[in-house]
Amino acid sequence: MDRRHELSGAGRAAAWALAAAVPAAFLVVFFAWPAATLVARGFHDDTGWTLDGFRSVFTSRRTWQAVGFTLWSSATATVLCLLLGVPGAALLFRRTFPGRAQLRAAVTIPFVLPTVVVGVAFGSLLQPGGLLGGLGLDGTPVAILAAMVFFNYSVVVRTVGTFWARLDPRLADAAATLGHSPVRVFLTVTLPALAPALVSAGSLVFLFSASSYGIVMVLGESRFRTIETEIWFLTTQLLDLPGAAALSITQLVIVTILLWWGGRAQGNLTRALKLQPDVLAARPFRASHDWPLAAVTGAVVVGLLGLPLADLVWRALHPGGEFSLGNFTLLATDTSLGTGLWAALRTSLVTATAATGLAVTLGVLVALVASRRPRRRRARHALATLEAMFLLPLGVSAVTVGFGYLITLNRPPLDLRSSIVLIPIAQAVVALPLVVRTLLPTLRAVDPRQLEAAATLGSSPFAVLRRVELPHLGRGLGLAVGFAFATSLGEFGATSFLARPDNPTLPVLIFRAFGRPGADNYGMALAASVVLAGLAGIAMALAERVRPREVATW
Amino acid sequence: MYRPVLAVAALASAASLAACTGATAADNGTTEPETTAITVFTHDAFTLPDELTAQFTADTGYEVTYTTPGDSGALVNQLILTKDSPLADVVVGIDNTFASRARDEGVLSPYVSPAADDVPDEFASADLTPFDYGDVCINADKVWFDAEGLEIPATLDDLTDPAYRDLLSVTNPASSSPGLAFLIATVGEKGDGYLDYWQELKDNGIKVSPSWTDAYYTDFSGAGGEGPRPLVLSYATSPAFTVADGESSTVALLDTCFRQVEYAGVVAGTEHEEAARAYIDFLLSADVQAATPENLYMFPVVPGTPVPEDWASFAMLPDNPIDVEQDVIGEQRDEWIRAWTDAMS
Numbered sequence A: 001m002d003r004r005h006e007l008s009g010a011g012r013a014a015a016w017a018l019a020a021a022v023p024a025a026f027l028v029v030f031f032a033w034p035a036a037t038l039v040a041r042g043f044h045d046d047t048g049w050t051l052d053g054f055r056s057v058f059t060s061r062r063t064w065q066a067v068g069f070t071l072w073s074s075a076t077a078t079v080l081c082l083l084l085g086v087p088g089a090a091l092l093f094r095r096t097f098p099g100r101a102q103l104r105a106a107v108t109i110p111f112v113l114p115t116v117v118v119g120v121a122f123g124s125l126l127q128p129g130g131l132l133g134g135l136g137l138d139g140t141p142v143a144i145l146a147a148m149v150f151f152n153y154s155v156v157v158r159t160v161g162t163f164w165a166r167l168d169p170r171l172a173d174a175a176a177t178l179g180h181s182p183v184r185v186f187l188t189v190t191l192p193a194l195a196p197a198l199v200s201a202g203s204l205v206f207l208f209s210a211s212s213y214g215i216v217m218v219l220g221e222s223r224f225r226t227i228e229t230e231i232w233f234l235t236t237q238l239l240d241l242p243g244a245a246a247l248s249i250t251q252l253v254i255v256t257i258l259l260w261w262g263g264r265a266q267g268n269l270t271r272a273l274k275l276q277p278d279v280l281a282a283r284p285f286r287a288s289h290d291w292p293l294a295a296v297t298g299a300v301v302v303g304l305l306g307l308p309l310a311d312l313v314w315r316a317l318h319p320g321g322e323f324s325l326g327n328f329t330l331l332a333t334d335t336s337l338g339t340g341l342w343a344a345l346r347t348s349l350v351t352a353t354a355a356t357g358l359a360v361t362l363g364v365l366v367a368l369v370a371s372r373r374p375r376r377r378r379a380r381h382a383l384a385t386l387e388a389m390f391l392l393p394l395g396v397s398a399v400t401v402g403f404g405y406l407i408t409l410n411r412p413p414l415d416l417r418s419s420i421v422l423i424p425i426a427q428a429v430v431a432l433p434l435v436v437r438t439l440l441p442t443l444r445a446v447d448p449r450q451l452e453a454a455a456t457l458g459s460s461p462f463a464v465l466r467r468v469e470l471p472h473l474g475r476g477l478g479l480a481v482g483f484a485f486a487t488s489l490g491e492f493g494a495t496s497f498l499a500r501p502d503n504p505t506l507p508v509l510i511f512r513a514f515g516r517p518g519a520d521n522y523g524m525a526l527a528a529s530v531v532l533a534g535l536a537g538i539a540m541a542l543a544e545r546v547r548p549r550e551v552a553t554w
Numbered sequence B: 001m002y003r004p005v006l007a008v009a010a011l012a013s014a015a016s017l018a019a020c021t022g023a024t025a026a027d028n029g030t031t032e033p034e035t036t037a038i039t040v041f042t043h044d045a046f047t048l049p050d051e052l053t054a055q056f057t058a059d060t061g062y063e064v065t066y067t068t069p070g071d072s073g074a075l076v077n078q079l080i081l082t083k084d085s086p087l088a089d090v091v092v093g094i095d096n097t098f099a100s101r102a103r104d105e106g107v108l109s110p111y112v113s114p115a116a117d118d119v120p121d122e123f124a125s126a127d128l129t130p131f132d133y134g135d136v137c138i139n140a141d142k143v144w145f146d147a148e149g150l151e152i153p154a155t156l157d158d159l160t161d162p163a164y165r166d167l168l169s170v171t172n173p174a175s176s177s178p179g180l181a182f183l184i185a186t187v188g189e190k191g192d193g194y195l196d197y198w199q200e201l202k203d204n205g206i207k208v209s210p211s212w213t214d215a216y217y218t219d220f221s222g223a224g225g226e227g228p229r230p231l232v233l234s235y236a237t238s239p240a241f242t243v244a245d246g247e248s249s250t251v252a253l254l255d256t257c258f259r260q261v262e263y264a265g266v267v268a269g270t271e272h273e274e275a276a277r278a279y280i281d282f283l284l285s286a287d288v289q290a291a292t293p294e295n296l297y298m299f300p301v302v303p304g305t306p307v308p309e310d311w312a313s314f315a316m317l318p319d320n321p322i323d324v325e326q327d328v329i330g331e332q333r334d335e336w337i338r339a340w341t342d343a344m345s
Helices: A003-042 A052-058 A061-094 A100-112 A115-126 A141-164 A169-177 A182-210 A214-219 A227-237 A241-269 A287-317 A326-333 A341-370 A377-389 A398-408 A422-444 A448-456 A461-490 A493-498 A506-514 A519-545 B002-031 B050-060 B072-081 B099-104 B114-118 B142-148 B177-203 B212-219 B273-283 B286-296 B309-314 B326-344
Strands: B037-042 B063-067 B090-095 B129-141 B168-171 B207-209 B231-235 B250-252 B258-267
Touching: A003 A241, A003 A341, A003 A377, A003 A398, A003 A422, A052 A061, A052 A241, A061 A100, A061 A141, A061 A182, A061 A227, A061 A241, A061 A287, A100 A141, A100 A287, A100 A461, A100 A519, A115 A141, A115 A214, A115 A287, A115 A506, A115 A519, A115 B212, A141 A182, A141 A214, A141 A287, A141 A422, A141 A461, A169 A182, A182 A241, A182 A422, A214 A227, A227 A241, A227 A398, A227 B072, A241 A377, A287 A326, A287 A519, A326 A341, A326 A519, A341 A377, A341 A422, A341 A461, A341 A506, A341 A519, A398 A422, A398 B072, A422 A461, A448 A461, A461 A519, A506 A519, B037 B072, B037 B273, B050 B063, B050 B273, B050 B286, B072 B090, B072 B099, B072 B177, B090 B099, B090 B273, B099 B326, B114 B129, B129 B142, B129 B177, B129 B273, B129 B286, B168 B177, B168 B212, B177 B231, B177 B258, B177 B326, B207 B212, B212 B231, B258 B273, B273 B286
Parallel strands: B037 B063, B037 B090, B168 B207, B168 B231
Antiparallel strands: B090 B258, B129 B231, B129 B250, B129 B258
């Protein structure tokens, strides 16, 4: 290696460091600093530093109940999602059949629905007299788990499916040719190869479940509490910052342990896999062979995802018990909610587009940096830490970050508290981890020999990046954009907290209409929920189509 | 390495864009006659027709921006949290269950609008201006009770009668302002025995939902959602929104009510004290008071303000709502909520 190469090596390292610094700075300013400041205030009273919060919180029985229920419900929901999601991923990404793209888009709709809508849809199904009232699930942990799976099913299907679609089928085919049963081939060949995507999807589902506030509150009927609901209660209602800070630290410790474990597992499990364009790997659906996949997925899609959505649509179309489009025409023309539907739609689309641009730009940088394969151990550790850092926003309470904004972003040049700019920023903080998690497994799995071969043949590192890695990245990009857009579209927590009443997004408008008495308001809220669900479906369907040109692999 | 560079450029341009808008605002301040812009901090149920706010701006020259951080409790707590660098100039919608907390924490600059002189004494406050009020009461679905041939309950004690088992839905006082009002009503009626009373409600199959929306639309049989429970915690005005063919299908139980009074106040540390006061005066103007029922679902405080026809006939006003002193609420509210949460889970 001559001098010139060494120099360019140092330059490369500096360029990568810069690429990491931009998203890291974003995360520090809009997430870490606000959250840490609020937590620090809990440990610092007028006289000095104190750990009273820990003492009062951890001597209370309710804290341990909350910690226990959080771990139990999130772990169970994660396992359920994986068990149900893997057949779904196989059907929707390894088989071809008419309507596949539409079905892929449809299963993502629950993911973007605000909890107030899910509460109405699920609650009315499960309560006595509802369609599923006979099951007696109303107010039980089973109802909470069902809603968590309802929300997160598509995370598993899509994360695992995108990865699976591009797994070289020849290995499994070879095993099958050698006489192994399909189950055995799946367990010994396919499943280990899928492990990185399973870990990735599983940790996302766990984080989403552990930090869900609305589901536990609505379907748990105040009988159950989680760390998240306790933090909300202590912060927004009691302003008990010491107690909330102690719980936030607890939440952080749990999330950190999980991410550390997940990162390690992923590192150990990821083998360089030969990835294929999915057109090659998918084959036509054959009922005789694929019926178990179809049965499981059909049951989930119809029973768990379809029923609540259908209930919502049916209610929206039957004001006063008879079929009518009245709710929709009223929604399109009414302005009594402070803003009409069209203005809210525009606000929603504009902020979601801005948030998506921000999250995807930063997410691509993070994914590229985190997928480097440095030889030095320390550099590898630094990358693992960087990656984990970007998942933290999913594991830390929205209320901690939101209240943190109030006491940090409060002075020029960063007095953004009542600025409309803060909405896409807050949404991007939430969408960024999803983007990173969607892109990383694809990049990690690029065959190192492919990179080395390119380099050996004289390609500059830049050319390798451009010709080999970016095309791979591009294939995951459609999904990343779709998820980011859908997340921002449905985001309610941070938005409701920041939105100005004269400029509501669609979820805020829905929340407002549901908060008012009268058949018209109820009807408009239902109709607006259907519009939001439809919009999310369209966004995901478009993301499916926005794919770069097929890339030849070898 | 064009991608990182591009991103840096994008970010830098975003930053300079922000800087530019900041600069423009500052320039305007020096070159044009200054227009005062005030921020009104309010809860998420507060909306006024745009025309009224526009009229205020036309009359006074003060521009208004509304910010909604959550419910009434979150409103006060955020004011306390941001005491050193106030978020807003005016706060609208602190109710009598949270007013003493705001007062004790010193986040208010005392102001009572002269327009509040006519307001009945029961609403008066030394440092805040009342602008609307309403009662939180149990509502009953008359149609359901008629069909079942069951008498509609009247008092808090009736609600623990096994005849009404599994019929009532209320909201969580830790996450909903009517829920807190009802908890205070039970304290006012039962004193120290309020937790025993809640235990009886629990034994009688009460359902606790997190918000008014869930209780009223999902649980309650008498509203759009057609849920299974014919008794729900709502407002005394709610029957005015279930009117068909000249009759309301629901009724409020007037012996179960707690009166909420909403106040507006000047935020301590504001640079626009005059403008803030003008906005509060505006809330008591005839136009805004007349708009209160249809926009805020509360009664106007200024006597003689006309109310809509359905309200005159069906929105109810209890003669003797259950009363608890504001100072007592201020001292013990957190304790009640904590004890309630422990008892009910």
